[in-house]
Amino acid sequence: MTSPGNSLVVGVDVGGTFTDLFVLDEANGxxxxxxxxxxxxxxxxxxxxxxxxxxxSAATIATIVHGTTVGTNALLExxxxxxxxxxxxxxxxxxxxxxRDRPETWGLRGSFLPVVPRxxxxxxxxxxxxxxxxxxxxxxxxxxxxxRSLLEAGCEAVCVFFINTYANPENERxxxxxxxxxxxxxxxxxxxxxLPEIREFERCSTxxxxxxxxxxxxxxxxxxxxxxxxxxxxxxLLVVQSNGxxxxxxxxxxxxxxxxxxxxxxxxxxxxxxxxxxxxxxxITGDMGGTSFDVSLVANGEAxxxxxxxxxxxxxxxxxxxxIETIGAGGGSIASVDASGMLxxxxxSAGSVPGPACYGRGNMRPTVTDANVLLGRIAADRPLGxxxxxxxxxxxxxxxxxxxVARPLGxxxxxxxEAILTVANARMAGAIRLVSIERGHDPRRFAYxxxxxxxxxHVCAMMREVGVATxxxxxxxGVTSALGCVIADMRHDAVQTINKPLADLDVAGLQHRIDExxxxxxxxxxxxxxxxxxxxxxxxxxxxxxxxxxxxxxxLADAGQAPITAATIRTAFEAAYTAAFGRVLDGxxxxxxxxxxxxxxxxxxxxxxxxxxxxxxxTAPLGTQRVFHQGQWHDAVRYARLELPVAxxxxxxxxxxxxxxxxxxxxxxxxEVDAHxxxxxxxx
Numbered sequence: 001m002t003s004p005g006n007s008l009v010v011g012v013d014v015g016g017t018f019t020d021l022f023v024l025d026e027a028n029g030x031x032x033x034x035x036x037x038x039x040x041x042x043x044x045x046x047x048x049x050x051x052x053x054x055x056x057s058a059a060t061i062a063t064i065v066h067g068t069t070v071g072t073n074a075l076l077e078x079x080x081x082x083x084x085x086x087x088x089x090x091x092x093x094x095x096x097x098x099x100r101d102r103p104e105t106w107g108l109r110g111s112f113l114p115v116v117p118r119x120x121x122x123x124x125x126x127x128x129x130x131x132x133x134x135x136x137x138x139x140x141x142x143x144x145x146x147x148r149s150l151l152e153a154g155c156e157a158v159c160v161f162f163i164n165t166y167a168n169p170e171n172e173r174x175x176x177x178x179x180x181x182x183x184x185x186x187x188x189x190x191x192x193x194x195l196p197e198i199r200e201f202e203r204c205s206t207x208x209x210x211x212x213x214x215x216x217x218x219x220x221x222x223x224x225x226x227x228x229x230x231x232x233x234x235x236x237l238l239v240v241q242s243n244g245x246x247x248x249x250x251x252x253x254x255x256x257x258x259x260x261x262x263x264x265x266x267x268x269x270x271x272x273x274x275x276x277x278x279x280x281x282x283x284i285t286g287d288m289g290g291t292s293f294d295v296s297l298v299a300n301g302e303a304x305x306x307x308x309x310x311x312x313x314x315x316x317x318x319x320x321x322x323x324i325e326t327i328g329a330g331g332g333s334i335a336s337v338d339a340s341g342m343l344x345x346x347x348x349s350a351g352s353v354p355g356p357a358c359y360g361r362g363n364m365r366p367t368v369t370d371a372n373v374l375l376g377r378i379a380a381d382r383p384l385g386x387x388x389x390x391x392x393x394x395x396x397x398x399x400x401x402x403x404x405v406a407r408p409l410g411x412x413x414x415x416x417x418e419a420i421l422t423v424a425n426a427r428m429a430g431a432i433r434l435v436s437i438e439r440g441h442d443p444r445r446f447a448y449x450x451x452x453x454x455x456x457x458h459v460c461a462m463m464r465e466v467g468v469a470t471x472x473x474x475x476x477x478g479v480t481s482a483l484g485c486v487i488a489d490m491r492h493d494a495v496q497t498i499n500k501p502l503a504d505l506d507v508a509g510l511q512h513r514i515d516e517x518x519x520x521x522x523x524x525x526x527x528x529x530x531x532x533x534x535x536x537x538x539x540x541x542x543x544x545x546x547x548x549x550x551x552x553x554x555x556l557a558d559a560g561q562a563p564i565t566a567a568t569i570r571t572a573f574e575a576a577y578t579a580a581f582g583r584v585l586d587g588x589x590x591x592x593x594x595x596x597x598x599x600x601x602x603x604x605x606x607x608x609x610x611x612x613x614x615x616x617x618x619t620a621p622l623g624t625q626r627v628f629h630q631g632q633w634h635d636a637v638r639y640a641r642l643e644l645p646v647a648x649x650x651x652x653x654x655x656x657x658x659x660x661x662x663x664x665x666x667x668x669x670x671x672e673v674d675a676h677x678x679x680x681x682x683x684x
Contacts (some may be wrong), residue, residue: 008060011485012047013067013263014038015289018453019046020660022482023054024606026062031610033479035660038352043070044224051228059232063530065485066224067240067266071217071259075115075311080212081157081187084120084150086143086175087204088163092121094204103313112314115212120153122146126175132167143175147182157187159211161204165192166497187214194255195318197594198497202308202318209317210257217256221249236529240484242321244269244303245491245600248528258319260311263481264294265303265322270484271449272298274474277608278678280447283472284432286462287480288455291349293329295431296322297441304435307542307553320493320598325434329427331369331454332356335401335420337408345423357400358392366404368424370397371417372457376627377664379638382657414628425458429465436466440580447472451480453661459681460652460666471681473671475611475642478660490530490601492521495594501546502573502590507564513595514539514559521599532601542594543573545585551593552576612677617645625655627664634667641679648673651684 007027013020021034034053039046047066055061074080085095096114103112124146126138143160150158158179165172169192176190191207225237239252240262252259267287275283281301287294297304308318328347332355335345345368354361356369358380372378373394380394398413406416436443448468450459459471474480494517498510518537525535539559542551554576556564569592574584622638634653641656641663649672650656652665656679663679665671671679 007062008055009063009065009486010051010054010061011065011067011266011482012050013266013479013481013485014043014047014069015263018478019043019050020479020482021050021054022476022479022486024486024610026604026606029606029610031606033476033482033660035479043068044220044227047224048227048231051231057232058228059234061233062235063238064228064233064235065238065240065246065488067263067481067485068217068220068259069263070220071213071256072261072311074213074216075209075260075315078115079216080115080209081215082120082153082155083116083157083159083208083212084122084153084155085116085159085161085204085208086122086124086146086150086179087161088127089123089125091163091200092118092123094161094200095121095208098201098205098314098316115315116159116208120150120155122150124175126162126171128162128164128168128171130164130167132164134168134170138162138171138175140174140178143178144182147179151184156185156215157189157211158183159189159191159204159208161191161207163200166196166198166203167499169193169196185215187211187218189214194257195495196497197318197495198499199318202316205314205316206257206318209311209315210255213256214253217259218253221253225249238490238528238530240266240488241491242309242317242319243305243491243493243598244322244484244488246485246488247490247492247524250527251492251524257317260317260319261309261321261324264296264324264326266484266488267294267451267481268296268298268303268322268324268484269488270480271296271451271474272301272303273484273487274608274676274678275447275449275472276301277676278472278674278680280470280472282446283449284436284443284446284468286428286432286448286450286455287452288428288450288458289330289452290332290352290355290454291328291330292326293428293431295325295428295435297435297439297446299441320596323435325431327427327431329368329424329431331372332367333424335366335368335371335405335423337405341408343405343409343419343423345420345427356397358394358397360393360396364396364400364403366397366400366417366420368420369454370400371420372664373397374401374417375414375421375629376625376636377457377655378662379625379655379657415631418628418631421458421461425461425465428458429462432462432466443468449474451477453478456661456663458664460664460669463669463681463683469682471679473663473679473681475677476658476660487605489603490525490528490532491598492524493596493598494521495596497594498541498592500592502543502566502569502592505566505569505592507566510595511564514597517595517597518599521597525599525601528601530601530603533604534602536600536602538596538598538600540596541569541573541592542596543569543590543592546589546591552580553596608676612675613642613645613673615645617648618643619645619648619650622657627653627655629653629666636665644673646673646675646677
């Protein structure tokens, strides 16, 4: 991955407030972090500002791995390209009908606006039956006419989506080829190329969102690569996927839907690696930023994957991605008292602009950060974000909390601030229980790893609320996602619908399909230009009992080493079903719905001990600070966290400060620095 003169590997995570960079010098085994302000609306400029801080010349950088929120933000803000759909006659409303769900399950309110309006969803004559039989050949002249009409209507991208093409994509393949002949740009998506899987709405939604994102993400990455090349960068630009792997810039431009949630996914990958190195294969991760709290679970050293997610109501993406639960409980989450007199925290956020009241940028409503400042857990006189703000205005925090929380509730202002944190902590603990207890995991068997700018302020509270015995605060919590970009492996996933009873399954045909998917994924790995230490594969089947609706992923652990048989598939399914539900269902036929395949190019790894403190360090305190905790004031000792040596032990109450975060160590807890520079937090 490196050559003489260019030994830097750079992970870049662009957030709403900061662009974070983790820089690994493979030549001498050192690492450092860089934070620069993000440029809202011009993410590429903030990216390039960060790169300029990394090295004197971009030519010294071997690889840049980018976790991007451009696609996710475009979907959330509906700032996607004007897109058309060409579909089977009679099926133009699949995208709008969804699963007949609604935003509020138990209410009668709510609406849904599809990303493609009805007048841009065009129908043509063609039909493939569910078993793959070609019933009606596609009328290519109709396809061309509708494509020209969509261009005249101002469409920049188009999705070709025909019914049942997971079983036979021929009509869709011919139609997409006809559209590409006349379309003036490469933004033509064929649903069977993106997701050849049964279930029409999910396939339509995923393919349509991919088409709508192609001009947005493709142009962003194209500009980025062009700017980097102009600065002398000659290495590889890679992009993090939502499944925690990375892909080439070209693949990301072709399949931008796979970049959704790539930043949080990179953070989970980093946490999994850090936790494994620290001796904790089971960990719950909590990423607390300015707007949200993202929670995920790592079991046996591996992050849990989901088959699909919804970016927001009705925007379903069916693509393998790390399971992440998100709630509106970030540092900028606004606290208020509702009409019933109940204290609420979030989901509305002050974001980075104008930010919490203490930023002094015009917001007068209290946030979680304001509560932490007023209670002394964040030193107001300390620069924020490496100098983005010279100091915080604690008086504005006091005024905001007094007016909007303390007076309405009849509380002292400090009690009101602590109430804000109590509510926020309860909401975050609920999210942790959602990914652990509600999925059959005992959180007491897991360590808790907070990251993001605000997570370490709440580590002890989360341990108390959930019953976790150990907290792991990474060396650089605020740039964990950027670190994950450097750690992540290349990965490509593929799926193919089988839809056969196990008793009728053609095992030889299944192996042939596996070989085809392996060759396709390997081709994408080869095109990346990246060197791998090894190549691994994961083969899995989506299976269920006859009559069931929801499938269970069944990994064929010995695929590639031993022949696949119907008996080995049955054994694997029954073991997975027993693990999930505690029993098997005797006498009921088993059905195989989908084949899933992942090919992983393992990138060279570095020893995480490069993050450990160098030299003897220092445990000398910076002073003391008054902190309000559980109704009384405490004298907390302040430390420079990054100066603490390996094996140093700090007793709470204490505040450990560093450029990218603050750690609040409550009374009754202590922290020790491990060999990798992590803080291991435990009850005293």
